Amino acid sequence: MGPNAAPSLFDDIPEPQGPAATPAAIPTADPALTPQAAAPRPALTPEPAPAPVARPADVPSSAPLAAATGYSASSIEVLEGLEPVRKRPGMYIGGTDERALHHLFAEVLDNAMDEAVARHAKQIRVDLDADGFLSVFDDGRGIPVDPHPKHPGKSALEVVMTVLHSGGKFSGKAYETSGGLHGVGVSVVNALSDRLDVTVWRDGFEWKQSFSKGHVLGPIQQVQPSKKRGTLIRFHPDEEIFGVGAAFKPARLFRMARSKAYLFRGVEIKWTCAQERITDATPTSATLHFPGGLADALTERIGELETVTPAFAGRVERKGEAGAVEWAVSWSPIGFGEADGFVSSYCNTVSTPDGGTHEAGFRAALVKGLKAYGELTNEKRAGLITAEDVIANAGAMISVFIRNPEFQGQTKDRLSSPEGARLVEQLMRDPLDHWLTESPKQANTLLGFVIERAEDRLKRRKDKEVQRAAATRKLRLPGKLSDCSRQSAEGTELFIVEGDSAGGSAKQARDRTTQAILPLRGKILNVASATADKLRANVELSDLALALGVQPGSRFNIEDLRYERIVIMTDADVDGAHIAALLITFFYRAMPETIRQGRLFMALPPLYRISAGPLSEYARDDAHRDELLATVFKGKKVEIGRFKGLGEMMASQLKETTMDPKKRTLARVTVPASEDEIEDLVERLMGKKAEERYRFIQDNARFVVDELDV
Numbered sequence: 152m153g154p155n156a157a158p159s160l161f162d163d164i165p166e167p168q169g170p171a172a173t174p175a176a177i178p179t180a181d182p183a184l185t186p187q188a189a190a191p192r193p194a195l196t197p198e199p200a201p202a203p204v205a206r207p208a209d210v211p212s213s214a215p216l217a218a219a220t221g222y223s224a225s226s227i228e229v230l231e232g233l234e235p236v237r238k239r240p241g242m243y244i245g246g247t248d249e250r251a252l253h254h255l256f257a258e259v260l261d262n263a264m265d266e267a268v269a270r271h272a273k274q275i276r277v278d279l280d281a282d283g284f285l286s287v288f289d290d291g292r293g294i295p296v297d298p299h300p301k302h303p304g305k306s307a308l309e310v311v312m313t314v315l316h317s318g319g320k321f322s323g324k325a326y327e328t329s330g331g332l333h334g335v336g337v338s339v340v341n342a343l344s345d346r347l348d349v350t351v352w353r354d355g356f357e358w359k360q361s362f363s364k365g366h367v368l369g370p371i372q373q374v375q376p377s378k379k380r381g382t383l384i385r386f387h388p389d390e391e392i393f394g395v396g397a398a399f400k401p402a403r404l405f406r407m408a409r410s411k412a413y414l415f416r417g418v419e420i421k422w423t424c425a426q427e428r429i430t431d432a433t434p435t436s437a438t439l440h441f442p443g444g445l446a447d448a449l450t451e452r453i454g455e456l457e458t459v460t461p462a463f464a465g466r467v468e469r470k471g472e473a474g475a476v477e478w479a480v481s482w483s484p485i486g487f488g489e490a491d492g493f494v495s496s497y498c499n500t501v502s503t504p505d506g507g508t509h510e511a512g513f514r515a516a517l518v519k520g521l522k523a524y525g526e527l528t529n530e531k532r533a534g535l536i537t538a539e540d541v542i543a544n545a546g547a548m549i550s551v552f553i554r555n556p557e558f559q560g561q562t563k564d565r566l567s568s569p570e571g572a573r574l575v576e577q578l579m580r581d582p583l584d585h586w587l588t589e590s591p592k593q594a595n596t597l598l599g600f601v602i603e604r605a606e607d608r609l610k611r612r613k614d615k616e617v618q619r620a621a622a623t624r625k626l627r628l629p630g631k632l633s634d635c636s637r638q639s640a641e642g643t644e645l646f647i648v649e650g651d652s653a654g655g656s657a658k659q660a661r662d663r664t665t666q667a668i669l670p671l672r673g674k675i676l677n678v679a680s681a682t683a684d685k686l687r688a689n690v691e692l693s694d695l696a697l698a699l700g701v702q703p704g705s706r707f708n709i710e711d712l713r714y715e716r717i718v719i720m721t722d723a724d725v726d727g728a729h730i731a732a733l734l735i736t737f738f739y740r741a742m743p744e745t746i747r748q749g750r751l752f753m754a755l756p757p758l759y760r761i762s763a764g765p766l767s768e769y770a771r772d773d774a775h776r777d778e779l780l781a782t783v784f785k786g787k788k789v790e791i792g793r794f795k796g797l798g799e800m801m802a803s804q805l806k807e808t809t810m811d812p813k814k815r816t817l818a819r820v821t822v823p824a825s826e827d828e829i830e831d832l833v834e835r836l837m838g839k840k841a842e843e844r845y846r847f848i849q850d851n852a853r854f855v856v857d858e859l860d861v
C-alpha cells in the first residue's frame with residue numbers, strides 16, 4: 152500500500168441501499184466448516200506389507216491365480232439398461248447432492264426448451280406439487296409414440312425413456328441447435344425417479360406410460376382422442392439415490408425456469424408451486440416471458456447499481472447457417488453484490504457455469520475491440536489491457552446457439568466446441584466497433600475505466616514485489632497495533648479489542664510471538680448503512696485494514712492477510728455484541744473472503760467467575776452459570792463475581808479464559824454454504840427491500856456459530 156493509500160480505501164465497496172440495519176452476515180451453523188484442528192485427521196495407516204501373490208513362474212495356468220484372488224472373467228460385469236445410471240449417478244448428474252437433484256429438472260426443462268427453440272412449442276409449464284412431484288409440460292410435437300423400428304414391441308417413447316443414447320438430436324434433422332445431444336438426459340431422470348409418468352398428446356390421441364426406477368410399469372396406453380399437442384413429464388426423485396427427505400427447492404427451480412425464459416424470447420414459461428413447499432419469497436405462480444431477452448435479464452440483475460456506461464447488448468444470427476449470439480454487458484465501479492463482476496454463459500439455453508469457448512470468444516472480442524478503439528483514438532495505454540481487466544468489473548451474460556455443441560460431461564458445465572469462440576468473436580466484433588464509435592463519450596469513459604483496471608493490476612503486482620523484497624522491514628502499520636513478533640502469517644492471530652483498557656489487559660495476556668492486539672478507540676460506524684465515503688473517512692476501519700495488510704473491496708486479496716486468524720474480542724454485554732455485529736458486517740461487506748475462508752472468529756470471554764474456597768470456575772453466560780451452580784458448586788457457599796468488561800479482568804484471567812489457544816473456545820463466523828443461500832443472504836442484506844432485511848436480521852440475531860477450540 153502506498154503512502155496515500157488511505158483515501159483510496161473502501162472506494163469500491165458496494166453502497167448499501169435502504170435504511171440502516173445493524174448486525175449482518177449472521178451466518179448459520181455449518182458443520183462443514185469445523186476446523187481440522189478440532190477434528191484431528193486420522194493418522195495415516197502404515198504402508199501395508201505387500202500381499203503374497205503367486206508368481207506366474209509358480210503357476211502354469213491362471214486358474215489357481217483366479218482362485219487365489221477371486222478375480223476372473225466372471226468378475227467383469229456388464230450393466231444392462233439403466234442400471235449403470237443407478238449404480239454410478241455421479242457420471243450422469245455429477246453426484247447425488249442438491250445440485251445433482253436439481254439437474255434432473257434441468258434435463259427435463261432442456262428438452263422442453265429444445266422444442267421451443269426449434270419453434271414447435273410456445274408454452275412451457277412447470278409445476279411443483281405439494282407431494283413433491285415436479286411436472287414439466289411443453290406444447291411441442293410430443294415425444295413420438297409409434298413402434299420403434301429397431302425395438303420391436305416398444306414405442307419410441309419407451310425407447311427414449313429406457314435406453315441410454317437414444318434420441319432425436321444426433322442428426323440435426325429434427326432439431327437444429329439443441330441443448331440435448333447425448334440422448335441420455337431424460338432416460339437418466341427416469342432411472343433416478345421412483346415414479347415417472349409421461350403423457351403425450353399427438354396423432355389425435357392422449358398417450359400415457361409410467362415408470363419406476365427406470366423400469367416400465369406397463370405398455371403405452373392410448374387414453375382418449377385429443378386435439379392437443381405436447382409432452383408432460385411428471386416425476387418424483389428416488390430417495391434411495393438422493394437420500395431420505397431430498398426435495399426440490401422452489402427458489403432454485405424458479406431461478407432456473409426464469410433464466411430459461413430470458414434466453415429465448417419465443418417462449419412463455421408458466422410457473423406454479425404448491426404453497427406448502429415454499430419457505431421464502433418465491434411466488435406460487437408466475438408467467439415468465441421476456442421479449443427483451445438478456446438485455447432485460449442484465450437490467451434486472453443490475454438494479455439501481457451505478458454503471459460506467461449504459462449496457463452493451465445485442466443479438467446476431469449467422470447468415471446462411473444455424474448459429475446465433477446474444478449478449479449483454481455492463482461495468483460497475485463498485486462491483487455487483489458481493490462480487491466484483493460475473494459472467495453467466497449459456498449454450499443452446501443450457502447454463503455453462505464453468506464457462507468455456509463462448510466466454511473465451513466474448514473476452515477476446517471485448518479486448519480486441521477496446522484495443523482497436525484505443526489505437527483509433529491514439530490512446531496508447533490501451534495496449535496494457537488484458538482480458539482480466541475487461542472482465543474484472545463486468546457483469547455479463549452471453550448466450551450462443553450452435554449446431555452440435557460439445558460439452559464437458561452430461562451436466563454440460565463447460566462448453567468445449569472450438570466453434571464457440573470463433574462464432575462469438577466474429578459475430579460480436581462489428582456491433583462492438585459500432586457501439587464504441589457511435590458514442591465516443593461513452594467509449595472513452597469505458598476505455599478509461601478499463602485502463603485504470605490495467606494500471607491497478609500492474610501497480611498491485613509491483614507493490615507485491617516491493618512488499619516481498621521488504622518482508623523483514625517494518626511495514627507501515629497503525630501506531631496502536633501491538634504486533635506479534637513472528638514474521639509469517641502462519642499460526643498468528645490479530646485480536647481486535649474494544650477500548651484501551653481492554654487493549655492493555657490483552658497486551659499483557661497475549662503470547663507475543665503469535666498474538667497481535669489492535670484496540671479500537673473511537674466509535675465505529677454503522678457499516679451496514681454507511682456510504683463508501685463515510686467508510687473511507689473512518690479512521691478505526693482504515694487502521695484495521697492497514698493492520699491486516701489488505702485493501703478492502705475489489706482489491707482485496709486474501710493472500711495479503713498478515714494473520715492466519717482474525718479474532719473479534721469484545722465485552723460479553725450488549726454493547727460488546729453490537730460492536731461485534733458491526734465488525735462482522737464490515738468484514739462481510741468489505742472483505743467477505745475472510746469469512747468464506749473461515750478466518751474470522753469471535754472470542755468468548757466469560758461473564759462470571761464463581762468460586763467456593765479453592766474451587767473456581769468461569770461461566771460464559773447466565774445459563775452456563777446456573778448449570779455450574781447446579782453441578783460443580785451444588786450445595787456449596789459460593790461467591791459470584793461479574794466482569795463488567797475485559798478491561799476489568801486480570802491479565803492472567805483473560806489469558807486463561809479467552810486467549811490461550813490451549814484453553815479457550817473461539818467461535819468461527821461462517822456464511823451459509825450453498826451458493827443459493829449466499830445469494831439469498833446477499834439479496835436480503837444488501838438488497839433494496841428494507842422490510843426483508845429487517846425481518847432477516849430479526850430471524851438471525853445471533854452470531855456465535857460454530858463453537859470450537861482453536
Ligand SMILES: Nc1ncnc2c1ncn2[C@@H]1O[C@H](COP(=O)(O)OP(=O)(O)OP(=O)(O)O)[C@@H](O)[C@H]1O
Nearest residue numbers: 262294318319320331332333334335336337338382
Ligand atoms: N419434450 C419433448 N418433446 C419432444 N421430444 C422430446 C421431448 N423430450 C425428449 N424428447 C425426445 O427424446 C429424446 C431423448 O431425450 P434425452 O433428454 O434423453 O436426450 P437428448 O435430449 O437427445 O440429449 P441429452 O442427453 O443431451 O439431453 C430427445 O432427443 C427427443 O427426441
Ligand SMILES: [Mg+2]
Nearest residue numbers: 262331336337
Ligand atoms: Mg435432453
Ligand SMILES: [Mg+2]
Nearest residue numbers: 311317334338
Ligand atoms: Mg434417452
